[in-house]
Amino acid sequence: MLSKNQIKLISSLQKKKYRDQHQLFIAEGDKLVTDLLHSGTKAAYLIYSKDWKNQYTTAHLNSIENRIETDNSQLKKISALKNPAPVLGVFKIPSFDIDSKLVSSSLSIVLDDIQDPGNLGTIIRIADWFGIKNIFCSPNTVDLYNPKVIQATMGAISRIKLTYTPIEQLINKYKADNFPIYGTFLEGETIYQSDLQSKGFIIMGNEGKGISEDIEKYVSHKLFIPNFPIGESTSESLNVSVACSIICSEFRRREF
Template sequence: MLTASRIKQISSLSQKKFRKELGLFVAEGEKVVTELLENANWEIHQIFAIDSWFDKHNVPANILAEKVSPKDLSRISTLVTPNQVLAVVKIPERIIDNIRLQKRYTLLLDNIQDPGNFGTILRTADWFGVENIICSENTVELYNPKVIQASMGSFMRVNVFYNSLKKFLERLPSGFPAMGAMLEGENIHQSKLPKEGILIIGNESRGISPDLTKYINHKLNIPLNRLRGKNNFPDSLNAAVANGIILSHLSKH
């Protein structure tokens, strides 16, 4: 049975302050925890699960694992409907210095605030083979439980870094392709897209920050399909949706 102090400590990991202080985050669900167990790059601190999960899974002897009741699992879960298992995982150290940019696409996220959007962007990036995502320092934190949940395990396969995007862009080789979705951009269906480069995805409501737009040398526009007889149109696309459309086009090159 979980003690009150242990429940309090695990529950505190729903807050960024305590994740940073303890160097731990929470991952939930059979699929995600199974992948973590199979991935040597991630260190599981402890697993809490109900009996039926342990009946189907073997946990290595070096990982602390505890059987809990569904009621206790709900007390430490961040989900409305708790899954069978919850893992407390060590946050790995990330070093941005050795990112390879040539012959691949790299995402830059500029002040993405919605955890669900970030998780979806991660999952989409993983699908299209993006290896690295660089986030502005004010982008929602990777280890937010909602980001982890929405990524469906993709956080394990895509490297995520936090850095000043302006400083990063200033260090790019001269003429290196830097793309961004903008209203004044070229129709993506007709544009000659580069075979490598940076793709900047802007904030959900404000788009790409003005101090970053000067670094964009490939301005792209996803055209609106103005259906006949329709008078009102959305003024923008969801950031995660725009990211998926652009990555789909880039994957053809």
């Protein structure tokens, strides 16, 4: 069973301050936890029900020092979900190096102050689906290890490298005559008629403000997702994660 100190520690990880302090984050649910375990992400604690343990016997569990079998009442105390999952993992925040050659020769997503945890989690899933390995976020983008972000990734977090960095510095590091910087704008060129390369940065802007003026000046290819039928009144805008999915799909379609 969980001790009072363990409950206090795990509950504190709902807040960024304590995630940063302890370098730990929470993941809940069988799919998410097992994906993280299989990816090699190190678990500090694994808390689970008896039923879950009986269904999941693997060497991955044996490598975790703090394995705690508990009941639903204690899972409720540490869970951020309305209906607690049968397993909760406390994982160590990983560190990794960025492969500059890969970034220079492939597509990466760049997020300019995305605020909604669900949007960030969904964009991570989109990147995973379309084989985009790197996401770069402005420092003011919502925290990757926010529990709502983690849940929304549905395990994709284990396969994507996400880095927080000033966007202007990032662009200045990689920009070159043949390295395109893409962004979506109402006055952009229709994406279905645009010249799209298999490398570059795809910049997605803030939910309410779009791409900031400071970043817009670096965009070399302004893209526009047209509504249909053209000329008819439709929704005012697209959700940023939906727009990101459409854009990534069109980039990959060109590769067939």
